[in-house]
Each structure stands twice: as C-alpha cells, then as structure tokens.
Amino acid sequence: MDKDGPNHAILVVDDDATNLRMLQEILKPLYKVYAAPSGDRALAFLENRVPDMILLDVEMPVMSGYELIKRLKDDARFSSIPVLFLTAQEGRDKEEQALHLGAVDYILKPITTGVVRARVNLHIELEDYRKRLETLVSEKTEKLRLTQDSILDILANVTAWRDSGTGGHIDRTTAYTRLVVEGLAQKNDPEYDIPPQYREHIIKSSKLHDIGKVAVSDNILLKPGRLTPEEFAEIKKHTTFGAQMIDDAIRDLGDDSSFLHVAREIVISHHEWWNGGGYPNGLAGSDIPISGRVMAVSDIYDSLTSERPYKGPMTHEEAMDIIYKETGVHFDPNMIKLLEDTFPLFKEIAAALN
Numbered sequence: 001m002d003k004d005g006p007n008h009a010i011l012v013v014d015d016d017a018t019n020l021r022m023l024q025e026i027l028k029p030l031y032k033v034y035a036a037p038s039g040d041r042a043l044a045f046l047e048n049r050v051p052d053m054i055l056l057d058v059e060m061p062v063m064s065g066y067e068l069i070k071r072l073k074d075d076a077r078f079s080s081i082p083v084l085f086l087t088a089q090e091g092r093d094k095e096e097q098a099l100h101l102g103a104v105d106y107i108l109k110p111i112t113t114g115v116v117r118a119r120v121n122l123h124i125e126l127e128d129y130r131k132r133l134e135t136l137v138s139e140k141t142e143k144l145r146l147t148q149d150s151i152l153d154i155l156a157n158v159t160a161w162r163d164s165g166t167g168g169h170i171d172r173t174t175a176y177t178r179l180v181v182e183g184l185a186q187k188n189d190p191e192y193d194i195p196p197q198y199r200e201h202i203i204k205s206s207k208l209h210d211i212g213k214v215a216v217s218d219n220i221l222l223k224p225g226r227l228t229p230e231e232f233a234e235i236k237k238h239t240t241f242g243a244q245m246i247d248d249a250i251r252d253l254g255d256d257s258s259f260l261h262v263a264r265e266i267v268i269s270h271h272e273w274w275n276g277g278g279y280p281n282g283l284a285g286s287d288i289p290i291s292g293r294v295m296a297v298s299d300i301y302d303s304l305t306s307e308r309p310y311k312g313p314m315t316h317e318e319a320m321d322i323i324y325k326e327t328g329v330h331f332d333p334n335m336i337k338l339l340e341d342t343f344p345l346f347k348e349i350a351a352a353l354n
C-alpha cells in the first residue's frame, strides 16, 4: 500500500453475510475490497471491473465456488486472476480439487486475520512479480528484435553499397516482397499457405537475398560492360556464397534458427526458374521454396523498373508485360495469377522509392 491508499482490488465471494463482512473488515485496511454474495453477482461485478484477486467460498447455493472458478478459467478476460478458495471442508480431495481447477491456494475456515492477510499478501506479491517479469520479458524481446532488425539493415547495406551504391534496391524489393506475401495470404489458397511467422521471416530476410555478392570480385561485380560467360558464372556463385555464410550462423544457433533457414532458402533459390532453367541447382516448379519464388518476382520487377548503367528504367506496364510473358518459364504461374490485384500496388512503391 502506498500513501494514497490501497492499490490492489480484491473481490470476496461468499453467501454467508457474516463471513463476507468479516473478510471485508480484515482486508479493508490493506486493499480495496468488493463483496459479492453469490457466483452470479460475482460474474456481474467482473463485467465492470477486473480485481487483482478473488477470494472464493467453495460451498454456495446455486453456483458453487468450483463452478464459478471453472467459468473464470474458461474466460480469457478473467483466467489470469488469482483465486483463493475459502473452505470449511477438510480433507485432501477438496483442497486438491480446488488447486486442480486453477486456484492458487486455499484458506481453511474458520478464518483468522493473520492467516487471511498473510496468504492474500503472498499471492498479491507473487502476482505483481509475475506481471513485472512478463513486462520485462516483453521489453527485452522487443529490444532484441530491434537489435536483430538493425543488424539485418547493416548487412543489407553492406551488399547494397558494394553493388549499386544505394539501398534503394533492397528497400524496394523488401516492399514488393511484403506486398506479395500479404497478397498471397489474403487468397487463402492451400498451395500458398504461408503462416504469419514464415511471412515475417520472408519479408525480413528478403533484405539479405544478395548477401553473397560481397564475396564476388569487384572487377566482375562492378564491371560496366557485358559480362563474359566465365564472369557470369562467377556472379551466379553469389547464391551459394550467401548460403555458406548463413550456414555458419545456423550451425551456431541450432534450433533457434528458423529465421535463418528462411533467409538461406531465399539466398540460394531466388534465381531458380519455374521451368528448371535457373541457378544454382536447376530446381523446377514447387521444388523451389515459396520464399524463393516470391523473391524472384520482387527482384526481377525491381531490376526491370530501375535504372542501370546499361539501361533505362522500364515502365510498370512494360515490366508487367515481361513478367506475364515469363510466367510458367521463370515465374510460378499460379502465384502470378493470384497476385493480379497486388501488382498495381507495385507501381506505387516503384514511384515512391525510385
């Protein structure tokens, strides 16, 4: 309790008016105490206010304490309120039943001031501690997420700066990738069942799709003219170089590496073609991971609509003509069909981020 008075609210539920009054008297100096003479009245009270704890009499007419706690535990709004049973019935089975139903503790009647205050105080403190821990864990998790995101951005910038000198390609392809996975998720097509976590992993790791380019020599990566077949063969290795870089991290992280597995999928498969004519593994059709098929669409659309040393940018319509022409050859035809109403949104991203 602080100087402004009691902070925690306790609901006492007991059909016996004397007991109810007694419990109020015992707890009033320390907590805000509310009283309900039946299970129904307790449920009505809960509609307006969620207390920090409930003291619940087991033996009540109409709705017993057991019945009430079952209702509370089945309702997400109330299931985490700690419940302490008040019971006059002695015997292990009654205590066990109460605890089994989710009560945190029980107090045997006849009650005494010292026991009631000590038990209530203990569980209020435990509950406060649990809540503080929960907040702390979610704050730390959020901080960790932000740190991971910034490391990802740094890595993405390393690739981008070395390759084209700007992060524009990465920002745009990430935005297209987001549109594609969200567009596919809306269609609820069983072939493209992309659970939310896989979706997030695809969006985030799309930033790393060309990470392997840092291992390709400058002479080839930055060559202004046409590449010889040998040089192109070197460029193609950015997929396997990237996968090798991620493999090391996967080995270190073990089971916690689901994000990196998706990143690896994208890195190694974003140049595979639907007809098997891509690289590095010549995968075809649905053997190409969904993430790689998604990345292929974002990556190629951006290449077509961006300015390069050797070409001007295509319009959205010209780029879409090529993508439709390459559907079934380079791109997954079913995926392209499902994305018909997503593609117009690409145009807006291209205009905003180019």
Ligand SMILES: [Fe+2]
Pocket: 209, 210, 238, 270, 271
């Ligand atoms: Fe690439």
